[in-house]
Amino acid sequence: MRSIRRNLLVALLGAMFVVMMLGGWATYRAARDEAGVLFDYQLRQIALSLRDQTFQSSAEALVGDESLDYVIRVWDRNGLTMYFSRPHQSWPELTKLGYSSVDTREGEWRVFATQFHGLTIAVAQPMRVRNQLAADAAWSTLKPFFVLLPVLGLFIWVLVGRGLQPLARLARLVQTRTPDSLDSLNEAEVPEEVKPLVYSLNGLLARLKSALDAQRAFVADAAHELRTPLTALQLQVQLVERATSSEDRESALGELKNGLQRTTHAVQQLLTLARQEPGAAEYRFAPVSLAELVRHSVLDHERLAEDRRIDLGVTLADEAAVVSGDADALHILLSNLVGNALRYTPACGRVDVSCALEKGHAFLEVADTGPGIPATEYERVFDRFYRRSGNDGNTGSGLGLSIVRTIADRHGAQVSFLASDSGGLRARVVFPIAEDD
Incomplete structure (x- = not known):
């Protein structure tokens, strides 16, 4: 150029x-x-x-x-x-x-x-x-x-060179920025013609700083969250080694197996969240039938629902509910919502999954008969590694709803929580209609 x-x-x-x-x-x-x-x-x-x-x-x-x-x-x-x-x-x-x-x-x-x-x-x-x-x-x-x-x-060559010196100074200032020093550029020291570029660079630096801070926080939280189950695994291994009877050994091995499952689940959720972050993977958007997505997700969780003695089913599957999105990512989104509902719903409870068109939008909905959550915590539950007090015995990793929010944002969808008619929680994801529909 x-x-x-x-x-x-x-x-x-x-x-x-x-x-x-x-x-x-x-x-x-x-x-x-x-x-x-x-x-x-x-x-x-x-x-x-x-x-x-x-x-x-x-x-x-x-x-x-x-x-x-x-x-x-x-x-x-x-x-x-x-x-x-x-x-x-x-x-x-x-x-x-x-x-x-x-x-x-x-x-x-x-x-x-x-x-x-x-x-x-x-x-x-x-x-x-x-x-x-x-x-x-x-x-x-x-x-x-x-x-x-x-x-x-x-003369023109010399004068133009002097006129472009602010750009050279700006380039030197940008070169001095490091991942540890992403301060905004001084907008008062640049000519009016260069200020739009400085505004854009400052916005980029701010977004980059926010992304790096979020990444550091994520790494720190992930290390903290993984340290606890790994420590528990070490203790469980020691219990297996110290077991003197077959009953104690079987009990310790069962606890070790559950610990491994929880750790594996947490690692899988971390990888899934990392893959769904913007820029990590490119989505392949195509028309996706929400009705077909609902049926497949219910079939995938049927065995888990039977083990927990929970009535899992489809209450509404509108074939006209078609959205533009990545089918694999939307499958992960719905699986996390259904998995969360099954995890928090007590035995003999009920989880209903539905999809339909409403007011020019398509929506997915998962309603359960669990204890629900207070309205004041509807936004907090989307934070990474957040777990509500009183749920310490739950096997969740605290990443499922963060993954749901990330995938929804990349699809231009809105995620919200409401109280279900049965007293539990109702999660709703509202999508824009696919243009080809």
Whole structure:
């Protein structure tokens, strides 16, 4: 890509060259018009000065001075040539009085003719002489500019370089920024033309700082959350080693197996959350049937629902509910919602899954008969690793709803919680309608 400095130099010099050419053409036209007025005046003065001359009729024209641009011709009252300064020049036999322009095979001529005592006196000048004089005048005017054009280009190069110094300083300031120092750039020290760029850079630095802070917090929270189950696994391994009877060993192995499952689940949720973050993976958007998604998710969780003695089913599956999204990501979203509902719903409870169209939007809904959560914590539950007090015995990782919110945001959907009709919790995800629908 060409530099701004070089582009400005070429553009400015090109513009100046075009302006000078237009100025030269205007100068040429003005000089030609002024020369025409002056030479017309001279033609008339020469013709009038010849009235006092005596011309004798002669069969052969008199030959004038070849260095004289003007041509003089005199006719008597019978139309016979009495004097012709340039007999070799082509000249029409008849000439009207006053000023006129005559085309001949030798070019265009400017003629002035007058009568005096029966004689017709005509004085002519070739137009090429006038045009040449006008071109010489225009060139004399523009020649200094063309000579100074390289000097002007050098000045433009230096001045543009000085004008672009704020960009160089801005580049140096950006280079000094590190992941540990993402302070905003000073907007007061830059020209007005560069301020939009500085505003954008400051916004980018702020977003980058926020993303890095979130990443550091996520890594710290993940390390903290994984440290507890890993410590528990070590203790459970020690219990297995210390078991003296087969019953104690089986009990310790069962606890170890449950601990491994919880740790594996937490790691899987961490990986899923990392993969759903913007920029981690590219979504492949296509029309997705929410009804089909609901049926598959219910079938996937049927065994878990049976083990927990929970009535899991589909209450509404509108085939018209089609959204534009990534099918795999939406499957993860619904699986987390259904898994959360099954995890918190007590035995003999009920979990209903539905989807439909409503007011120009499509929605997914999962309602349960569990204890629910207070309205004041509807937003807190989306925080990573957040667990409500009193649920310490739950096997959740605290990442499921964070994954749901992340996937919903990337689909332009809204996630909300409401109290279900049965007293539990109702999770609703509202999508925009697919354009192809």
